[in-house]
Amino acid sequence: MKGGKNRLRRIEELVREFIELIGDDPNREGLKETPKRVARMWVEELASGYWEDPSKYVKLFSIEEYLRYEDIVLVKDVPVRSICEHHLLPFFGKAHLAYIPTEKVLGFSKFARILSVYSRRLQLQERLTQQVADFLDSTLRPKGLLLVIEALHTCALVRGVEEPMIMTTITSRGVLRDNDELRSEVLSLLMRSNSLVNYVRFT
Numbered sequence: 031m032k033g034g035k036n037r038l039r040r041i042e043e044l045v046r047e048f049i050e051l052i053g054d055d056p057n058r059e060g061l062k063e064t065p066k067r068v069a070r071m072w073v074e075e076l077a078s079g080y081w082e083d084p085s086k087y088v089k090l091f092s093i094e095e096y097l098r099y100e101d102i103v104l105v106k107d108v109p110v111r112s113i114c115e116h117h118l119l120p121f122f123g124k125a126h127l128a129y130i131p132t133e134k135v136l137g138f139s140k141f142a143r144i145l146s147v148y149s150r151r152l153q154l155q156e157r158l159t160q161q162v163a164d165f166l167d168s169t170l171r172p173k174g175l176l177l178v179i180e181a182l183h184t185c186a187l188v189r190g191v192e193e194p195m196i197m198t199t200i201t202s203r204g205v206l207r208d209n210d211e212l213r214s215e216v217l218s219l220l221m222r223s224n225s226l227v228n229y230v231r232f233t
Contacts (some may be wrong), residue, residue, distance in 0.1 A: 033201055035074065076113055079150030087144050087157035088135035088169055103135055104128050104219060108142050114185050115152035123196065126220040129166070130173040130205060136166070143229030159199040167203045174206030175217055 045065035049056040056065060105127040115123050127141055148161050163177045180198045187194050207212050 037092075038069045040065055041072060076150060077152070081148045082147045082150070084144045084147040084165055085169075087140050087147070089140050090134040090170070091137065092134050093131075102128055102130055102216060102219075104135065104142050104216075105138070108145060110149055110158075110179055110181055112143065112149040112151070112153045112155075112158060112181075114183060115154060117185040117189070117232060118152070119183070119184070119185040119188065120153060121153075121181045121183040121197075123179065125162075126178040127166070127176070128206065128216045128220055129170060129175040132171055132173055134170065136170060141157060141166075155179055155183075155197055155199050158173055159201050163201045163203060172204060174202070174204035174209075174212070175205040176200070176202040178217070178219070178220055 042065040045068045046056045049064065051134045054061060056062070061154075090115070100209060108125045108127070110125050111120065111124070125141075125145055144165060145162055148158055148165070159177055159179045163175060165178070166172075167175050178198065178200050180196055182194055182196050186192070200217070202213060206216055
């Protein structure tokens with residue numbers, strides 16, 4: 031990552047200043063290492079998606095001889111963890127993907143990898159849903175694609191209304207956008223036996 035050391039050092043300085051500005055002492059025992067830890071956390075984890083190309087995780091398998099027009103691939107309950115750009119607080123939940131392949135399918139674990147790249151940036155859930163769907167649509171060229179993300183936003187949980195509200199965002203492409211009956215069927219399959227409530231409760 032170009033400029034990585036300078037970036038880490040500068041973020042560390044800013045975190046120290048932030049601690050001072052909110053009224054605490056960055057030199058006290060419990061906070062001495064906090065600026066360094068926070069800088070590494072942001073650069074190496076929470077914001078690492080800015081320096082990653084999701085294309086490196088694409089692995090396609092050609093199985094066109096087995097596919098029919100109506101065949102659907104579902105990937106459910108993929109964890110989503112990101113940072114809301116409005117308050118720099120986490121939102122987390124699950125993503126569910128459905129697509130109707132043309133000639134190729136995506137390696138099973140790759141959806142989670144691609145989702146992670148876009149999630150590890152400052153995000154809006156609405157934008158995240160669109161970005162991931164656009165990337166998958168341009169990569170897979172499926173007959174149809176539908177992506178659902180459900181997430182709990184801690185900015186609503188710890189401030190403001192202070193309620194555990196869950197946002198659901200849905201976007202679709204191709205026949206899963208244009209065929210209402212097929213879209214409804216696929217949505218029903220994706221949302222069936224949804225365990226998000228238990229995920230939020232016990233995570």
